[in-house]
Amino acid sequence: MLLDIDNYWLTWSLLMTFLSVRYGVIAGVFFLWWYIVRREKWAHRKIQTKYPSAQDYKREVGYSLMTFIIFATIAAAVYLPEVRPYTHVHRDVSEIVGANTALQAAYWLGGVVVMLFVHDVYFYAMHRIVHQKKIYPIVHKVHHTSHNPTPFAAFAFHPFEALTEFLIFPVIAFTIPHTIGMIATWLGMMTFYNAYGHLGFELYPKDFHKHWLGKWINTSVNHNMHHKYATSNYGLYTLIWDRMFGTVHAKYDAIFEEVSARKQTM
Ligand SMILES: [Zn+2]
Numbered sequence: 001m002l003l004d005i006d007n008y009w010l011t012w013s014l015l016m017t018f019l020s021v022r023y024g025v026i027a028g029v030f031f032l033w034w035y036i037v038r039r040e041k042w043a044h045r046k047i048q049t050k051y052p053s054a055q056d057y058k059r060e061v062g063y064s065l066m067t068f069i070i071f072a073t074i075a076a077a078v079y080l081p082e083v084r085p086y087t088h089v090h091r092d093v094s095e096i097v098g099a100n101t102a103l104q105a106a107y108w109l110g111g112v113v114v115m116l117f118v119h120d121v122y123f124y125a126m127h128r129i130v131h132q133k134k135i136y137p138i139v140h141k142v143h144h145t146s147h148n149p150t151p152f153a154a155f156a157f158h159p160f161e162a163l164t165e166f167l168i169f170p171v172i173a174f175t176i177p178h179t180i181g182m183i184a185t186w187l188g189m190m191t192f193y194n195a196y197g198h199l200g201f202e203l204y205p206k207d208f209h210k211h212w213l214g215k216w217i218n219t220s221v222n223h224n225m226h227h228k229y230a231t232s233n234y235g236l237y238t239l240i241w242d243r244m245f246g247t248v249h250a251k252y253d254a255i256f257e258e259v260s261a262r263k264q265t266m
């Protein structure tokens with residue numbers, strides 16, 4: 001559908017609405033369930049026992065909405081009728097791999113995995129850059145104002161940071177043959193995992209951090225520690241790059257162990 005619209009502002013408005021509603025629904029459901037409905041039942045899994053103030057929620061939502069203005073501006077520009085032919089967007093996977101349905105399904109799934117992987121690399125590198133002393137106060141400090149993040153902090157970025165974060169979008173659109181459905185799935189998974197990363201509650205089971213696969217997967221404890229200490233744990237979906245470059249916080253295992261071993265009291 002998006003590819004049938006030739007008006008920039010119509011595309012922009014649709015994207016802005018879609019991004020804001022998706023964020024509102026995903027972060028809102030996380031918030032409702034863990035901060036209100038199950039607040040006491042899940043209290044033992046709250047990573048930092050304190051709760052943020054109303055001011056914190058407002059700031060996180062406000063900056064996130066500003067972030068979507070930047071995201072929609074970039075995405076609408078990429079799919080402008082004049083720019084679109086230079087991207088690798090297709091109406092259907094069959095245009096990319098032909099009529100074989102098994103191949104289509106494999107390409108669709110594989111393509112989304114490649115997008116997540118490329119984004120994981122991009123995010124880690126960009127995150128290390130925005131933590132550089134001279135760049136941090138201008139670009140990344142806004143995100144770190146949340147020392148005890150909530151799911152609403154998922155997109156709470158300074159507009160400069162929103163811009164740098166979302167340059168991954170043209171990188172993918174101009175290099176990976178894709179459909180709008182594939183891109184939307186990648187970004188939907190990104191929103192979901194990002195909201196979980198900022199949730200403030202750990203949902204993975206005890207000893208997940210020691211599991212052969214869990215060792216390589218980012219957790220809410222890991223990103224919460226990034227907000228608390230701001231010195232390590234730069235990953236988005238995985239811990240591959242943090243482990244490879246030695247940037248996992250020294251206390252990560254101990255804190256994950258402590259949080260996930262707590263007993264339910266209510
Ligand atoms: Zn964060």
Ligand SMILES: [Zn+2]
Pocket residue numbers: 127131140144226230
């Ligand atoms: Zn950071």
